[in-house]
Amino acid sequence: MRDIAPPLIAVRNLGVRIGTLDVLRNVDLEIHPGEIVTIVGPNGSGKSTLVRAIVGAVRPHTGTITRSPALRIGYVPQKLHIDPTLPITVARFLCLPTRRTADQIAGALNTVGLPDLHKRQMSALSGGQMQRVLLARALLEAPDLLLLDEPTQGLDQRGSAAFYHQIEDVRARLGCAVLMVSHELHVVMSASDRVICLNGHVCCHGTPEVVATAPEYRALFGTGTQGALALYRHTHDHAHDDDHPQPGHHHEDHAI
Amino acid sequence: MLDDFMFRAALAGVGTAVAAAPLGCFVVWRRLAYFGDATAHAAILGVALALALDVSIFGGVVVAALAMGTVVSTLSGRGFAADTVLGVLAHSALAFGLVAVSFLSGVQVDLMGYLLGDILAVSRTDLLLIWGGAGVIVALIGLRWSALLTATVGPDLAMASGIDPRREQMVLTFSLALTVAIAIKVVGVLLIAALLVIPAATARGLARTPEAMALSAGATGSVAAVGGLGGSFMLDTPTGPTIVCLAALMFVVSVLLSGLQRTH
Numbered sequence: 001m002r003d004i005a006p007p008l009i010a011v012r013n014l015g016v017r018i019g020t021l022d023v024l025r026n027v028d029l030e031i032h033p034g035e036i037v038t039i040v041g042p043n044g045s046g047k048s049t050l051v052r053a054i055v056g057a058v059r060p061h062t063g064t065i066t067r068s069p070a071l072r073i074g075y076v077p078q079k080l081h082i083d084p085t086l087p088i089t090v091a092r093f094l095c096l097p098t099r100r101t102a103d104q105i106a107g108a109l110n111t112v113g114l115p116d117l118h119k120r121q122m123s124a125l126s127g128g129q130m131q132r133v134l135l136a137r138a139l140l141e142a143p144d145l146l147l148l149d150e151p152t153q154g155l156d157q158r159g160s161a162a163f164y165h166q167i168e169d170v171r172a173r174l175g176c177a178v179l180m181v182s183h184e185l186h187v188v189m190s191a192s193d194r195v196i197c198l199n200g201h202v203c204c205h206g207t208p209e210v211v212a213t214a215p216e217y218r219a220l221f222g223t224g225t226q227g228a229l230a231l232y233r234h235t236h237d238h239a240h241d242d243d244h245p246q247p248g249h250h251h252e253d254h255a256i
Numbered sequence: 257m258l259d260d261f262m263f264r265a266a267l268a269g270v271g272t273a274v275a276a277a278p279l280g281c282f283v284v285w286r287r288l289a290y291f292g293d294a295t296a297h298a299a300i301l302g303v304a305l306a307l308a309l310d311v312s313i314f315g316g317v318v319v320a321a322l323a324m325g326t327v328v329s330t331l332s333g334r335g336f337a338a339d340t341v342l343g344v345l346a347h348s349a350l351a352f353g354l355v356a357v358s359f360l361s362g363v364q365v366d367l368m369g370y371l372l373g374d375i376l377a378v379s380r381t382d383l384l385l386i387w388g389g390a391g392v393i394v395a396l397i398g399l400r401w402s403a404l405l406t407a408t409v410g411p412d413l414a415m416a417s418g419i420d421p422r423r424e425q426m427v428l429t430f431s432l433a434l435t436v437a438i439a440i441k442v443v444g445v446l447l448i449a450a451l452l453v454i455p456a457a458t459a460r461g462l463a464r465t466p467e468a469m470a471l472s473a474g475a476t477g478s479v480a481a482v483g484g485l486g487g488s489f490m491l492d493t494p495t496g497p498t499i500v501c502l503a504a505l506m507f508v509v510s511v512l513l514s515g516l517q518r519t520h
Contacts, residue, residue, distance in 0.1 A: 052412060055412060055415050055416045056415045056416070057411065057412040057415040057416075073416050074416075075412065075413060075416035077410060077412050077413065080409070080410050080413070082409055082410075083285050083286075083287065085284045085285055085457070085460055086285040086408070086409070086466060086469075087460065087463045087464050087465060087466065087468070087469055088409070088465060088466055089464060089465060092465050092466070093409070096402065096405055096406045096409060096413075096417075097402040097403055097405075097406040097414070097417050097419060098402075098417075121464065137413075141417075147416070
């Protein structure tokens with residue numbers, strides 16, 4: 001499948017510098033139509049920065065990001081803070097920046113499981129509702145590529161399981177590619193076509209099976225596959241290595 | 257009717273309120289109140305420069321306000337603490353402006369007029385500038401409304417939709433400079449920010465959509481302008497401050513009203 005269609009996004013030798021810190025270096029990455037790709041990595045490994053660079057919100061220091069012509073991106077940010085002085089209903093929010101018909105709005109809210117919410121104020125939404133409304137807005141773009149930056153942060157386990165279920169549903173229905181950042185390794189491993197393990201650079205990548213057994217991945221996340229705990233232990237272990245992420249692990253170059 | 261100074265004053269007040277309303281909403285939503293202050297205070301520096309160079313005061317104020325707006329946006333984008341930068345710039349612009357005006361020994365400058373406004377002395381030319389400027393501001397913000405709103409809700413969301421938030425910021429900076437230039441005659445440098453913020457804040461409790469908030473801010477501001485004008489005539493008080501006082505009273509009433517709504 002990968003060699004037939006041209007990639008939606010091709011990232012070549014991407015480096016991002018924020019202040020004097022190299023947040024990303026030598027990142028190569030391609031997203032192909034219809035696939036679900038997940039980025040995993042410890043805190044501060046540049047996951048969000050990579051997504052924001054693809055969106056265009058961060059300027060690359062080196063390298064290029066090539067979008068296929070007329071690519072439509074649906075972006076779901078990690079969180080969205082709307083100032084409480086700004087009165088805005090869910091329906092109005094879904095019309096930013098492009099006007100949608102009432103039918104389109106109702107359809108999108110149905111898809112994300114929030115019918116009858118269009119008159120609600122955005123400031124009155126719970127965390128889970130907010131994430132779903134953000135997803136509905138992304139879906140209204142009829143995206144070729146859905147970008148999700150830790151979309152289930154702040155949701156409980158049941159809520160996040162339901163959210164990921166919805167993503168698979170959406171992919172099946174729209175046929176769009178999905179690139180997401182996630183902390184929940186057990187979900188990632190079951191729901192992704194490919195996994196990219198990031199720690200400032202691409203440590204390893206491939207199908208979930210390949211990545212789960214890669215020594216680089218184990219060096220980052222431990223051998224347990226019950227993600228959250230492994231991740232916690234890992235970051236806890238390395239808390240003293242602030243300025244040099246993960247010095248302990250070695251990695252070979254993997255063809256991408 | 258334009259021969260009547262009270263009528264001209266009322267038209268000037270309403271024109272300024274109409275221009276300030278949509279912009280004031282963005283000032284409130286984006287927490288730019290201090291930004292508005294700094295830009296307005298730079299106007300006095302613009303007045304001094306315009307008098308020294310013998311060019312139009314309107315032009316001098318627009319240029320000074322635009323320069324200040326650009327400096328503030330650039331500095332706050334570079335990681336300076338925005339609050340501190342604005343505090344330094346707002347007050348030093350005012351101080352430098354006042355000192356600069358004092359150097360102009362040759363001309364008689366009505367300093368109080370620039371600081372507190374002189375709405376009763378609005379001429380036909382002033383009216384033309386005020387309504388022309390208001391038209392430009394409302395048209396500009398109206399045309400870019402959707403993009404401005406998206407960039408205000410989330411800069412990254414805007415980028416993903418192909419909107420450059422920095423360009424929208426420039427639209428606001430330009431509108432703000434123009435608003436300062438037309439409002440200086442009505443309420444004066446010291447109270448321009450009040451005319452931006454108070455009607456918008458008053459409208460917040462009454463509105464459920466951004467558009468409704470901008471419209472009610474326009475209505476609130478117009479009522480404050482006309483009512484303040486009448487009030488200052490009856491009570492023999494300075495007009496600009498009276499307009500702002502009335503706007504502030506309306507804000508208090510709206511807060512009380514929305515508080516009542518919530519408890520019932």
